[in-house]
Amino acid sequence: MSKSTKALAITMAICGATALTPAYAKTLEVQSVYPNNMLYQGESSLRFAEQLEAVTGGDLKVKVFSANELVPSFEVFDAVSSGAIEAGWDWTSYWGSKIPVANLIGAMPFGPQGEVFVGWMYQGGGLELLREAYAPYDVVPVPCHLTAPEPGGWFNVEINEPGDLKGLSMRIGGLGAKVVEKLGVTPLLIPGGEVYLALERGRIDAAEFSHPSLDRQLGLPEVGKYYYFPGWHQPGSWNSLLVNKTTWEGLTDAQRAAIETTCQANVLWSLYAINALQGDILVELEKEGVEVREFPETVMAALKTATDETLAEQAEQDELFKRALDSINAYVASVDVWNAKVLPRK
Structure with a gap:
């Protein structure tokens, strides 16, 4: 191989490696509907970003933009849908006027709380229904935070x-x-x-x-x-990472799996971190x-x-709302049968 041919081969190899880098190392820009300094809600998205970077070894990073930095909070879904922004961080019910079932999944009055809502999302068909609802808008939702029961x-x-x-x-x-x-x-x-x-x-x-x-x-x-x-x-309400479909499909299988896994871990954090301090704070308020x-x-x-x-x-x-409502009620009824047998009675 001549020196010029060898040099060309090396140059092509370097260019090829450079071209491949973005497919594996990615920074995902996420617009939150919450201020980044807001307890729990803002904190949760930043924690997710930190954990995701750690578990991927820096192959996938997340830059979280605070509320209204890129687009107004109530326009995040449409911006993700159009591809104007890559991703968003939401409260699911914010999109209820556009997607009725988002209201139900976001927070169901007198509905399931905590571990039951988590069970329905991951084992009872909730995630599949949520993604079916968002699919026409080219948005992929990844549940990433569950807010525990709130005051009235x-x-x-x-x-x-x-x-x-x-x-x-x-x-x-x-x-x-x-x-x-x-x-x-x-x-x-x-x-x-x-x-x-x-x-x-x-x-x-x-x-x-x-x-x-x-x-x-x-x-x-x-x-x-x-x-x-x-x-x-x-009684329980979901917050999700919203990813534009094209952006989602442009990630590697490993990157998508890392997002899903990190979000599930973040859901666990959201359940235990919120409840721990509320009793003491309520006493202080009184x-x-x-x-x-x-x-x-x-x-x-x-x-x-x-x-x-x-x-x-x-x-x-709305037919999808009905399917989701029937699904939640059936899941809760099934769990109640078991809980009635194994949980101690007052």
Whole structure:
């Protein structure tokens, strides 16, 4: 082989190796719907990014953009769908107006919580239904965070009977918004960073957002008088990594597997990390003057009736919603048979 031929061969080999590098080493840009400094919600996406880089040895990195950096939070799904951004980090119910079943999977009022919702997602057919729903939009969802049960919300009026809800305006999203609307509440979906001002200025009379620790970070104890429990509207709620289909298919099998596995580990973290501190924080809030209340039984009964009506209506209007609802109910019933036998009774 002549020197010139050998040089050409070496050059081609180097160029070929360089060309192959992007197929294996990748930085995925992810737009979150949450501020990166927000407890749990923002923290979770950053933790996922850190863990994914570690398990892939740096072959796959994630750059998380804070809320509204690339696109407005409520436009993340459409941006991922169009390919304007590679990926997003969401609360599943944010897309319920476009994809009805996203409301159900995002948070089902009076639905399953914790380990049961996780079981349904990974073993009961939930993931398959979610991906079927998103497929027409060229979006691949990867469940990556499960928010544990939340409080019922902050109210600036006492709720002693169902009629006390009538005429209130409340920050609430998902199916919970449709439920309270049946009881005379005007629901408003307001970004987390704007809830404080909305309550302080009287734009809304009540708000639910998250757990005591995160609600305190947002300053809600300063502008909400009564803290009501339980969180009937959101016993468990999913947050997902959304990946554009073309981007997803451009990853290697190993990279896709790493994302799936790291997200499952992140779901476990989200379950144990959130619950650990909430009791102590709730005690602190009470000492600071927050009035912690429980919804009266009559109010809970009215909410349950309205929930049943809402779920039935949504199932009648959307075939995939009905399939998902039937699937969740069947899975919960199966688990309940076992739990009734093995769990100690009070």
